[in-house]
Structure formats: C-alpha cells, structure tokens
Amino acid sequence: MKEKILNFSVDTDVNSIECDLYCAHLILASADDGKLTVEYPDCKNVNAGFGDGTLIINQQRRKFFAHKKQEIKVRVPEHTVPALKISGRHLAVEISDGIYGELAVTTDDGDVYLSGGSFGEAEITGGDVSVYLSGVTVKGNLIIKIDRGNVLAENTFATRCECRAARGNIGQVNLNCKDSSFDTQKGNITANLSGSASDFNTDLFTNEGTVNRESEKPDGAEGSFHAYTKKGNIVLDFEKDGQKENA
Numbered sequence: 629m630k631e632k633i634l635n636f637s638v639d640t641d642v643n644s645i646e647c648d649l650y651c652a653h654l655i656l657a658s659a660d661d662g663k664l665t666v667e668y669p670d671c672k673n674v675n676a677g678f679g680d681g682t683l684i685i686n687q688q689r690r691k692f693f694a695h696k697k698q699e700i701k702v703r704v705p706e707h708t709v710p711a712l713k714i715s716g717r718h719l720a721v722e723i724s725d726g727i728y729g730e731l732a733v734t735t736d737d738g739d740v741y742l743s744g745g746s747f748g749e750a751e752i753t754g755g756d757v758s759v760y761l762s763g764v765t766v767k768g769n770l771i772i773k774i775d776r777g778n779v780l781a782e783n784t785f786a787t788r789c790e791c792r793a794a795r796g797n798i799g800q801v802n803l804n805c806k807d808s809s810f811d812t813q814k815g816n817i818t819a820n821l822s823g824s825a826s827d828f829n830t831d832l833f834t835n836e837g838t839v840n841r842e843s844e845k846p847d848g849a850e851g852s853f854h855a856y857t858k859k860g861n862i863v864l865d866f867e868k869d870g871q872k873e874n875a
Contacts, residue, residue, distance in 0.1 A: 632670035636677075637663055642710045643681035644729075649716035650689045651697050656712070656723045659703035667701040674698060687716070704728075711748075750786075770805075778815075797860075802867055809854040816860040821853065824868040828853050837861040 642664055647654060650673075659665065666676045666685060673688040685700060697720055704710065704726050711729035714721060719738035723731075723745050730749045733740055737756040742764045749768040752759055757774045761781040770786035772779055775794045782801040789808040791798050797815045800808075804822040816837075821828065825844065828851040832839045836859045855862045 633667050634670045634676075636666040636668070638665075638678050638683060639663070641681065642678070642683050642704075642708050644711040644713065645683045645685070645702065645704075647685045647687075647700075647712075647714045647716070649685070649687040649700070649714070649719055651695070651718040652687050652716065653697040653699045653720045654714065654722070655699070655701045656726065657701070657703055658725045659705045662705045662707070663703070664705055664708060665703045667699075667703075669698050669700075671698070674700070683710070806851040808852070811854075811856045812860060813858045814860060815857060816862070817855045817857055818863045819853070819855065820865050820867060821851075822867045823851065825866050827851050828866075830864065831855070832862050832864060834858070834860060834862055840864060 664683070668674045668676060673690050676683070676685050678684070687698065687700070697718065706727065709727050709729050712731045714732070715734040717736040719735040721733055721738065721740045724743040725745055727746045731747045731751065733752045735754040735757060737754065739758045740752050742761045744763045746765040747767070750766045751771040753773045755775045757777045759772055759774070759777065759779045761784050764784045766786040768787055770789045772791040774796065777793065777796045779791055779793060779796065780799040781803060785804040789803065789805045791810045793812045793815060795814045796812060798810050798812055798817045800819040802820055802822055810817050810819065826846045827849055829845045829849045830843050831854045832841065832843050834857045837857060839862045841864055853864065855864065
C-alpha cells in the first residue's frame with residue numbers, strides 16, 4: 629500500500645527552518661512556484677508547524693522502529709533566505725541549489741550532501757558521517773567535524789575551511805579558499821587548491837605516512853593551508869600549477 633503524503637505550506641516569510649529528526653531522508657530544494665512547502669508521510673510520528681518566522685519539522689522515533697528512512701521534502705522559494713538547523717540520528721540530508729543563511733547539521737550517523745547551494749556559514753558535526761559537497765558557495769566559515777567517515781568537496785568556495793575527522797579520508801578538488809585546515813588521526817588527505825603554490829603558506833605533517841611536497845612559506849603569499857594526519861598520506865597540488873604543466 630502506497631504511503632499517504634501530507635502537504636504543509638507557509639504563505640509568509642520564513643526566517644529559519646529547524647528539523648529534529650530520527651531516521652529520515654531530508655531533501656531541501658528550490659521551489660518552482662515561489663511557495664514554501666513541506667511534503668511528509670501521514671504518520672503520527674512526523675509533524676510540521678510554523679510560528680514566529682520559524683518552520684519546525686519534528687520526527688519522533690517510530691514505536692515499531694523500521695530501518696527505512698521516512699522521506700521529508702522541503703521546497704524553499706528563492707526570495708526566502710532561511711537559516712537551517714538540522715539535528716537527529718540516522719539521517720540522510722540533501723540540500724541542492726537555493727540561497728540560505730547559516731547552516732548547522734548535527735547527526736549521530738548518516739550522510740550529508742550539499743550541491744550547488746549558497747550559504748552564509750556552514751557547520752556539519754557528528755559521529756559516523758559521510759560528507760559530500762559539490763559546487764557549493766560558503767560566504768563565511770565552512771566547518772566539518774566528525775568522528776568517522778569520509779569528506780569530499782568538489783568545486784567549492786569558502787572564505788575559511790576547517791575539516792577534522794578522527795578516522796576517515798579528506799578530499800578537496802578545486803577548493804577556492806584562502807585559509808584552510810585539515811586534520812585526521814587516521815586517514816589520507818588529498819587537496820587540489822585553486823591558485824598557485826606561490827599563493828599559499830603551507831604546513832604539512834604526518835607521523836606515519838608520506839607527503840608529496842615540503843612545507844613552504846613563499847614571499848607575499850596571502851593564503852594558508854594546513855594538513856596533519858597521525859597515520860596516513862598527504863597529497864597537495866594546485867590548479868594553476870597543473871594548468872601550466874599541461875600547457
């Protein structure tokens with residue numbers, strides 16, 4: 629039997645969206661019709677409400693817990709720039725396109741996927757979490773702190789980026805960021821930065837592993853890059869230097 633879906637809509641401006649979830653697949657995307665709407669299962673454990681400029685979505689643990697995640701879709705109009713606060717357990721979070729204020733995601737375990745969106749700030753924290761960013765713009769700080777899991781960011785911009793994983797690999801492809809720091813206790817760090825080696829002061833260190841280049845402090849460098857792994861390898865290269873080699 630197909631699950632019945634409820635629709636909840638808000639006609640006024642929304643300043644923030646707060647989600648407290650347990651075993652959910654949360655999707656946030658742009659609204660084509662200019663209306664903020666929420667689609668969620670017609671179940672007693674899921675509710676949506678609005679008050680004082682805040683959209684609240686609450687999902688409680690089901691009495692007879694099933695491992696299948698309940699899907700919740702939020703469509704946000706372009707003229708709305710809400711802050712996002714998402715917390716819970718067993719989450720899959722997808723945010724695509726759109727313009728948002730501050731993003732804060734906290735989950736014990738799950739996956740976080742950001743694609744093509746713009747954020748004022750972004751912070752992702754959790755336990756066993758995989759993080760993937762593609763074509764994302766963060767005007768301020770991008771902070772990722774997880775206990776376990778892999779992090780991959782492609783074609784991403786941030787003013788400052790800090791990524792820490794106790795166990796897991798960190799990968800950055802075409803990262804446009806002047807101040808970045810990556811740390812892991814057990815895992816590899818691979819970074820491809822937008823710019824040239826002469827633009828960055830670099831600090832690279834591993835206790836048990838290899839590093840593909842020495843730490844450097846070029847004259848006039850305005851950017852900084854730090855990478856540390858207790859047990860793993862570090863590979864750093866630069867987008868502009870690679871283009872010169874291929875020319």
